[in-house]
Amino acid sequence: DMAHVEKALFVYSTEGRQYLEQITTNAYGTSVTPFSVQEFLGNAEELLRETPHVVASLPLNEMKEVLRSIMKHGGSIGFLPLVGQRALRRCYMIPGKVDEMVEMALRDDPVPLDIVLCNERILLFKATIGRLPLFDGQKTENRLKIFWDGLKRMGSLHLLPFTIETG
Numbered sequence: 001d002m003a004h005v006e007k008a009l010f011v012y013s014t015e016g017r018q019y020l021e022q023i024t025t026n027a028y029g030t031s032v033t034p035f036s037v038q039e040f041l042g043n044a045e046e047l048l049r050e051t052p053h054v055v056a057s058l059p060l061n062e063m064k065e066v067l068r069s070i071m072k073h074g075g076s077i078g079f080l081p082l083v084g085q086r087a088l089r090r091c092y093m094i095p096g097k098v099d100e101m102v103e104m105a106l107r108d109d110p111v112p113l114d115i116v117l118c119n120e121r122i123l124l125f126k127a128t129i130g131r132l133p134l135f136d137g138q139k140t141e142n143r144l145k146i147f148w149d150g151l152k153r154m155g156s157l158h159l160l161p162f163t164i165e166t167g
Contacts, residue, residue, distance in 0.1 A: 016057025078105030
């Protein structure tokens with residue numbers, strides 16, 4: 001039997017409001033306090049000091065702001081993906097059923113998460129650093145078209161410096 005956190009913050013957007021009832025009336029005895037993303041971000045340090053576990057149901061840009069606050073002030077996070085956030089669901093192996101998602105989001109077994117920052121922006125899924133193949137992601141089979149598209153893109157490629165920092 002999995003242990004669950006005693007208390008959590010539920011940070012949600014308009015779309016994330018759909019999970020409000022399931023998360024606040026959960027079967028695990030977790031006391032959940034809901035906050036809009038604006039309320040949370042306006043008072044993140046104090047809120048995280050009191051309740052260091054956040055369950056978030058947000059668009060990715062707002063999710064990244066919440067992650068940034070957790071990185072700065074400490075804490076853990078569980079995700080309740082919005083409709084259309086299949087990549088988030090796949091990346092973190094989040095189940096499809098709402099009751100299973102809630103159970104997973106409230107677990108008290110945090111796993112360290114490697115957050116990649118690229119130009120101060122959080123990359124949640126994957127990043128390619130180094131030499132990219134010029135024809136990466138081409139969907140066409142026509143070699144001549146791939147070649148011409150590659151030549152056209154050649155002028156728009158820029159090399160960007162980067163720093164690698166490890167934990």
